[in-house]
Amino acid sequence: MEWIDYPDADLMAVHLANRLAGELNAALEHKERVLFVVPGGSTPGPVFDCLCDADLDWGRVDVCLSDERWLPEVHVRSNARLVRKRLLTGRAARARLLPLYAPGHEPEEVLADLEAGIVPLLPIDVCLLGMGEDMHTASLFPGADALEAALDPHAPVLVAIRAKDVPEPRVSLSARVLRASLALHIVITGAAKKAALDRARASQPIQAPVAAVLDEAVMHWAP
Template identity: 55%
Template sequence: MKIQEYADRDMLAIDVANELAGDLEAALLHHDTVAFAVPGGTTPGSIFDSLCAADLAWDRVRVLPTDERCVPADHERSNERLIRERLLTSRASIAEYVPLYVPGADPEAALPEIESLIAPVLPLAVLVLGMGEDMHTASLFPGMEGLAAALGGHAPTLAVARTETQPEPRITLTAPVLDGALSKHLIIYGTGKREALEHSLSLPPEEAPIAAVLSGITVHWAE
């Protein structure tokens, strides 16, 4: 794990966008298509605003969320909505989006269909993650049912996350898929998350899921 500190969030956004563009460009030199997994939420928006203008062969990039809330794509809590509005625009508008949610379907019943969409684009070339102060990442939450299976080396590609702290179920990439990315980046802001990350280093992944994906990752932090 390597930690890069930035003077402010604006500088982080610009520098991380440039670094991600470089990672994608390098991956495209060796593969016809590459998979780029990103979080939703508010954290990556400013990074996407810069990255979307990068001069890349975006038509060869497959963009997918690290996890998705089971809500319609136009819902305010949809990760797909943020990714489409902030990343899949400008030059990046020609990238192909690979969804993690099938509208109207029971999450567990939809997993085989979603996995069939994701399998052709794996392994992930470039991964961006966020982290909560509870040390969850993607939708791998401490204490959630099925967490151990989603963290294990033989985990399936996807898992359904149902927790009392979230208003809807979620579908998430599992730890082996996330950890298997060729280039991994974690974006965190603020003292609280920095302290949580440092605390996670002394905990097992069952208590701090972020710990399952920290090997070889670059952490980008600003206050």
């Protein structure tokens, strides 16, 4: 695991956005289309603000969330809503967002259909993840009902997740798919998350799901 400390979150956002843009550009030199996986949550917002006007061929970039709440995009808690507002604007408005939600269904009813849009694009070219203080990443929560299935080496691409204190079902990329990313980054801020990461490094993925991807990740941290 590579670790990068930054003096503040603003510098981290600029540096990380530049690195992601460089990796996307490098991937576009070798492939017609590239797959860029991004998280929801508040931490990556400033990174998206810096990245959205990067000079690259966004029309050949497919953007997929690492996970999504089972809510329509118009809902204030939708991760897709956040990504459209903060990332898919400016030059990046030309990118294609792959859905992880289908209206009128339960997740399990349409996982195969949602996967069908992702599988031909795998492996992930560039992946950005976050991490919670409970050591979850994507929607792989400690104690979640399908966590063991999501961590399995032969897991499907997408897993429906339900967890205590999580108000709606989630759909998440499995650890197997995230871990296979050609470039994988995790961004965190604050002392509490740094302490949580230290605990995760000494834990098994079933207790600390982020541990399933740490060996392949570049960690970006700012106070």
